[in-house]
Amino acid sequence: MADQRRIDEPTGTETVGHEWDGIEELDTPMPRWWLWTFYICIAWAIGYTVLYPAWPMLNSATAGTFGWSSRGQLDKEMKAEQDRTAPIRTAIDATPIEELSNRPELLKAAIAGGQAAFKVHCVQCHGSGAAGSKGYPNLNDDDWLWGGDIASIHYTLTHGIRQPEHDLTRFSQMPAFGRDGILQPGDINDVTAYVRTISGQQPANAASKRGSAVFAANCVACHNADGKGNRDFGAPNLTDAIWLYGGDATAIAQTVTNSRYGVMPAWGARLDPTTVKMLATYVHSLGGGEALPAASNAAAAAASTADAGNTQEVNVAAK
Numbered sequence: 001m002a003d004q005r006r007i008d009e010p011t012g013t014e015t016v017g018h019e020w021d022g023i024e025e026l027d028t029p030m031p032r033w034w035l036w037t038f039y040i041c042i043a044w045a046i047g048y049t050v051l052y053p054a055w056p057m058l059n060s061a062t063a064g065t066f067g068w069s070s071r072g073q074l075d076k077e078m079k080a081e082q083d084r085t086a087p088i089r090t091a092i093d094a095t096p097i098e099e100l101s102n103r104p105e106l107l108k109a110a111i112a113g114g115q116a117a118f119k120v121h122c123v124q125c126h127g128s129g130a131a132g133s134k135g136y137p138n139l140n141d142d143d144w145l146w147g148g149d150i151a152s153i154h155y156t157l158t159h160g161i162r163q164p165e166h167d168l169t170r171f172s173q174m175p176a177f178g179r180d181g182i183l184q185p186g187d188i189n190d191v192t193a194y195v196r197t198i199s200g201q202q203p204a205n206a207a208s209k210r211g212s213a214v215f216a217a218n219c220v221a222c223h224n225a226d227g228k229g230n231r232d233f234g235a236p237n238l239t240d241a242i243w244l245y246g247g248d249a250t251a252i253a254q255t256v257t258n259s260r261y262g263v264m265p266a267w268g269a270r271l272d273p274t275t276v277k278m279l280a281t282y283v284h285s286l287g288g289g290e291a292l293p294a295a296s297n298a299a300a301a302a303a304s305t306a307d308a309g310n311t312q313e314v315n316v317a318a319k
Contacts, residue, residue, distance in 0.1 A: 122279070135244060135260075145229075145234045148289055149293065151292055153283050162263045182218070197211075
């Protein structure tokens with residue numbers, strides 16, 4: 001093929017030496033600027049692999065002579081941010097959660113920090129807007145199973161709900177009236193009709209009147225005689241329009257038949273006390289937060305302080 005090369009007379013360029021049906025290919029050289037750019041890129045790539053992490057190894061990569069890494073840079077930035085916010089976090093930590101509202105700037109910082117923590121730890125269940133979904137409470141409304149004042153929210157976050165290995169967790173258990181044979185299907189249909197009547201979803205009828213007796217015999221211990229629930233047991237208000245698992249007849253009958261058993265982590269064992277306090281402050285600020293009952297203000301403050309101490313002990317033990 002080398003013997004077949006020739007100079008193309010119109011262009012003055014040598015051919016590559018092969019021909020097909022009278023068509024030949026010119027061996028046009030690359031422009032000098034392109035070649036120099038290519039060589040510089042090769043030199044730059046070699047230098048980069050020497051200076052920065054580049055070559056993959058079995059369990060890591062070459063470190064590079066500069067010792068730089070994206071993780072190292074992130075750690076440095078995180079450390080700088082921690083140093084910047086340390087005085088604020090220290091002030092939040094030293095302020096009882098019930099008194100944050102008396103310090104507007106500190107309250108604002110706590111809400112901002114809680115919002116950031118919420119996006120990392122809570123949106124998976126409660127949604128990015130905290131509106132919840134079926135089985136996961138809406139944190140924007142004023143319907144609370146265990147209490148909506150800031151101390152109650154803080155306790156719930158710290159100790160979680162139905163955590164079997166946590167002694168101070170929120171805990172309640174509704175019987176599975178149908179599955180365990182406590183009530184017959186007809187009784188379940190009747191009490192479902194009664195619940196829908198007291199919640200304003202249907203007018204009273206014969207079934208709801210029979211269901212009233214079933215409710216009185218089996219449900220008032222937790223939901224109270226008026227059906228408005230009891231926060232001591234985490235028993236929901238059955239007279240409003242807010243339903244965690246659905247308020248239609250089918251959903252209520254399923255709840256009565258099989259019960260529900262929602263859980264939430266005890267965040268006090270996973271997050272530092274200041275972050276939990278900021279989370280509680282943020283949730284309380286969403287719109288449905290309640291004022292701390294005056295009669296229990298001092299007791300709640302003492303309990304909150306004790307919870308923080310217990311949480312610190314748990315974190316130390318975990319470490």
